[in-house]
Amino acid sequence: MNPTALAEAAEASVVALAAAGDHQAFAELVRRRQGMVRELMRRLCGDRAFAEDLAQQAFVQAWRQLGRLKSPGAFGGWLRAIAVNVWLQEARRAPARFEDSQADPIEPEAQGPAPDALAAARLDLSRALLRLKAPERVCVVLAYAEGLSHGEIAEATGWPLGTVKSNVARGAERLRAWLSPEGERDERRA
Amino acid sequence: MNDELDPDLRRLFAATADYPADDAFLASVAAKTAPRRPMLRALAAALPASAVVIALALGLGVAIDQASAWIAPLVNGSPFGWAAGLALAAAGVVCFRLLAPLADRL
Numbered sequence: 001m002n003p004t005a006l007a008e009a010a011e012a013s014v015v016a017l018a019a020a021g022d023h024q025a026f027a028e029l030v031r032r033r034q035g036m037v038r039e040l041m042r043r044l045c046g047d048r049a050f051a052e053d054l055a056q057q058a059f060v061q062a063w064r065q066l067g068r069l070k071s072p073g074a075f076g077g078w079l080r081a082i083a084v085n086v087w088l089q090e091a092r093r094a095p096a097r098f099e100d101s102q103a104d105p106i107e108p109e110a111q112g113p114a115p116d117a118l119a120a121a122r123l124d125l126s127r128a129l130l131r132l133k134a135p136e137r138v139c140v141v142l143a144y145a146e147g148l149s150h151g152e153i154a155e156a157t158g159w160p161l162g163t164v165k166s167n168v169a170r171g172a173e174r175l176r177a178w179l180s181p182e183g184e185r186d187e188r189r190a
Numbered sequence: 191m192n193d194e195l196d197p198d199l200r201r202l203f204a205a206t207a208d209y210p211a212d213d214a215f216l217a218s219v220a221a222k223t224a225p226r227r228p229m230l231r232a233l234a235a236a237l238p239a240s241a242v243v244i245a246l247a248l249g250l251g252v253a254i255d256q257a258s259a260w261i262a263p264l265v266n267g268s269p270f271g272w273a274a275g276l277a278l279a280a281a282g283v284v285c286f287r288l289l290a291p292l293a294d295r296l
Contacts (some may be wrong), residue, residue: 023225030219031211041208056219063223122206143195144203179202187282 001027015072018063026066030059033076036146037083043141044087046130050097058083071102081145081156084138088157091134128178135159136171143168 006028014032017025018019037058041051062082069078071106090097129137142148153164225231261278267269 023220024221026223027216027220030216034219035209035211036217038199038215039207039213056215056222069208101292118205121202122208125202126208144199147206158233168195172199175199176196 007031011075011104015069015075016068017126019066019069019072026063029062029075033079034059036076037079040080040083040141040146043126044137046126049086054086055083058086059085077152077156080142084142084156085136087138088134095134124179125175128175130175131178132171135163136167136174139164139167140171140175144172 003024003059006025008015010031011029014028016023018029022096027058028052034055038051038055041055041058042048045051045054058079062079065082069075129141132140142153143150148156150161150164150168153168154161157164159167265275265278
């Protein structure tokens with residue numbers, strides 16, 4: 001299939017081609033899904049270069065495991081679960097890099113021109129996410145940024161539903177506190 | 191989507207979502223998933239099988255060398271040497287039949 005036809009084809013068809021070993025089809029899938037995976041990693045890592053690296057790892061794993069995907073229509077969720085697992089593995093391997101991270105949060109200007117208020121909000125949110133513990137961070141990001149239900153998060157992470165619910169609730173509570181005007185004042189004082 | 195999510199936080203996440211397409215990212219993934227050259231791929235596939243065959247051949251050589259020290263006097267010295275020779279040849283055929291399927295799998 002030529003690139004134009006691939007770009008217009010339904011995702012399930014492109015997935016089926018890629019699963020059969022078609023590199024062009026997989027490149028098309030990367031083109032379509034890179035935004036989702038990179039955004040997810042950026043939220044989770046806080047560090048742009050590291051996020052890009054993990055996003056690439058997720059796609060490489062997806063390419064290797066694509067033959068095992070039973071339903072081509074489920075590609076998006078399957079890819080997201082791979083990305084989450086890549087991040088969790090890295091968080092388990094080097095927890096210091098993720099817990100109470102000292103990494104510089106992503107600078108707003110790196111995102112291209114944006115209104116000041118939006119850039120500041122992005123920076124604040126990025127900093128606040130970095131302060132969350134790894135399980136809370138992944139659950140909050142999947143719930144709020146990706147719009148997943150608790151059940152879908154449990155499926156993507158492999159954690160019990162109760163754990164997911166408490167991580168989302170606790171993480172959101174902490175984010176609210178840190179992002180509130182009182183929280184910001186406390187942080188400045190500290 | 192969870193209805194119990196904080197609407198303010200949900201709005202904040204939505205407003206700060208922004209990730210432009212990046213051709214360099216696409217190129218990096220393509221380079222990491224690109225097929226290896228057929229020659230290299232064939233060599234890489236043949237390498238483990240070759241290593242096993244070489245190890246087996248070396249082992250067999252050592253075994254024959256060791257065994258000849260006691261097989262030769264047995265065959266030459268006994269009046270029934272011809273029978274011992276036949277028995278050893280039969281054992282060799284049995285071994286060959288048993289090992290052939292393993293060799294096929296390599």
